Amino acid sequence: MTSSRLTVESVNFDCADPERLAAFWAAATGGSVTGRYENYVFVSPPSRGGVTLYFQRVPGERSGRNSIHLDLATPPGGREAEVRRLVELGATKKWDVVGEVPWVDWTTMADPEGNLFCVGASHS
Structure with a gap:
């Protein structure tokens, strides 16, 4: 191979x-x-x-949500501060996913044009 x-x-x-x-x-x-x-x-x-x-x-306008998105990583404990910073830059916080999987928590967000992306931090 x-x-x-x-x-x-x-x-x-x-x-x-x-x-x-x-x-x-x-x-x-x-x-x-x-x-x-x-x-x-x-x-x-x-x-x-x-x-x-x-x-x-x-x-023209995009119909529906984007079919791919970025997953951005922060150090353990840094997710909430990074989410606040991104909101100040113009992003929108959509939802948090905490405790759903054992290796990472994340926040799903949207950029100023509505493209979804996630900000995650692994568990320490």
């Missing part, structure tokens, strides 16, 4: 306002807006080896 040579290089978001969404995700992840091209805005990760985020303007 041949091992995979694939790595995740970027995650792409369809959105109405790429500038606004890129600014939110740059602040949320500690990354920076590093490029613009036509209907695209790019956010580079804060450190080498991270994943670049692309935000692409698309016409």
